[in-house]
Amino acid sequence: MTPDSQQLPTGTRVAIIMDGNGRWAQRRGVPITEGHREGGEALHRTTVAALDLGVSELTVYGFSTENFCRDPEEVAGIMSLFMELVEREAPIMVERDARMCFMGRRELLGDEIRERMRWAEELTAGGSSMTLCIAFGYGGRAEVVDAVRAAALEPGGVDAIDEEAIRRHLYRPELGDPDVIVRTAGEQRTSNFLIWQGAYSELVFSDTLWPDFGEGDLREVLREYAGRERRFGGRAETPPAVTS
Ligand code: IPE
Ligand code: IPE
Ligand code: MG
Numbered sequence: 001m002t003p004d005s006q007q008l009p010t011g012t013r014v015a016i017i018m019d020g021n022g023r024w025a026q027r028r029g030v031p032i033t034e035g036h037r038e039g040g041e042a043l044h045r046t047t048v049a050a051l052d053l054g055v056s057e058l059t060v061y062g063f064s065t066e067n068f069c070r071d072p073e074e075v076a077g078i079m080s081l082f083m084e085l086v087e088r089e090a091p092i093m094v095e096r097d098a099r100m101c102f103m104g105r106r107e108l109l110g111d112e113i114r115e116r117m118r119w120a121e122e123l124t125a126g127g128s129s130m131t132l133c134i135a136f137g138y139g140g141r142a143e144v145v146d147a148v149r150a151a152a153l154e155p156g157g158v159d160a161i162d163e164e165a166i167r168r169h170l171y172r173p174e175l176g177d178p179d180v181i182v183r184t185a186g187e188q189r190t191s192n193f194l195i196w197q198g199a200y201s202e203l204v205f206s207d208t209l210w211p212d213f214g215e216g217d218l219r220e221v222l223r224e225y226a227g228r229e230r231r232f233g234g235r236a237e238t239p240p241a242v243t244s
Contacts, residue, residue, distance in 0.1 A: 008222040010054030015178035015201065017061045017193050018043065020185025020209030033077035038211035040085045047089065047132055049215035051096050053222065057131045057175055061193045065105065065139030079109075082136060083116050089132075090120040099127035103171035104138035105146070133172055140195030143171055147196075170196060177201065180225040184210045184217075202228045 018039060025035030043060060050058045063078055086100075093100045101124075102117045109117075117136075147169035151161045167173060178194060181201045188205050190198065204221050206213070229236060 007226075008053060008219060009226050011056045012054075012222060012225065013057040013059075013176050013179045014050065014055050014218075014221065015059040015061075015181045015194055015198070016046070017181065017183040017191060018210040018213075019183060019187055019191075021211055023185060024209040024211040032074055033081070035211060036074075036078050036081050040081055042211050042213045043085065044089060044092075045214045046218055047098075048092075048096075049218045050132075051098060051130050052215075053218065055130055055218075055222075057133065057178070059103075059133040059135060059175065059178060059194070061138065061191075062134050062136045063104075063138070064135075064192055065108070065137065065142050066192065068108065068137075079113060083113055086116050086120045086134075090123050093120075093124045093127055093132060097127050097129040098124065099131045100124040101131060101133050101172060103133055103135045103143070105142055106137065108137040131175065133175060135193065138171075138193075140190075140192045140198075144196055146171070166196070180204055180221060180228075182206060182221050184208050184213055200230070200232055202230065 021035035021039040022032055023035075024038060025032045028034070043062075046060075047058060062082065067078075068075060090100055100120050102121070106114050106117070144166070147166045148161065150169040151165040152158050154160060154165065175197075177197045177199070178201045180203075181190065181194065181198050182204045183190070184206045186205065186207045190203075194201070202225055204224050206217055206221070208217050
């Protein structure tokens with residue numbers, strides 16, 4: 001561990017909107033799928049860095065419910081790269097005692113992908129050092145709709161629904177709210193990511209295109225987060241009055 005990493009916060013829940021694969025490919029004049037492939041490499045690098053830096057939960061946005069409206073060829077390319085990535089990363093997660101899981105509307109995905117997700121979740125279920133959660137076929141609004149529908153089926157019905165009931169029915173109720181949500185590639189919006197969980201997350205925007213992201217960028221995010229003051233609607237901590 002370098003002296004620098006000792007000063008970074010540990011146990012942080014980090015969420016990342018991995019954006020910029022298309023621009024990365026466009027700037028190099030290569031097919032868009034190459035951008036998504038390099039995006040997969042960046043996810044590997046960033047996951048390893050997160051493990052090394054003591055991040056407790058890393059939730060990444062890989063494919064949104066809205067991304068299905070892209071060109072079918074691009075969508076098919078993303079699906080097959082995703083399957084390869086899951087197969088490659090799951091054993092690495094086992095080696096690092098980490099867990100891998102997914103969030104999203106799985107019924108929108110093909111059987112083969114769903115099977116691979118199930119395999120990776122089972123294989124890594126015992127991991128306790130960090131959780132890597134990949135939001136895939138995920139939409140924050142869809143998640144809230146699904147949670148409310150499920151909560152309404154509980155005893156007491158609609159009248160018994162409160163914030164806790166909705167939280168219990170989110171796709172991954174065992175995960176905490178992200179401390180910080182990062183978006184790469186310079187855009188400053190959340191594009192339907194973790195709209196419930198992100199209510200009080202700190203937002204960090206990075207100009208780095210996702211395929212170029214790595215340990216240095218993650219360190220920068222954690223440094224930025226460490227300097228933020230979180231209030232959750234309360235008052236700022238005031239330093240004790242100095243009496244002379
Ligand atoms: C993010 O990169 C990956 C997905 C949304 C699947 P983009 O493909 O959105 O990259 P840009 O925004 O076009 O650069
Ligand atoms: C958000 O990026 C989704 C993912 C990173 C998976 P988009 O590229 O789809 O978002 P917009 O369209 O720029 O808002
Ligand atoms: Mg984009």
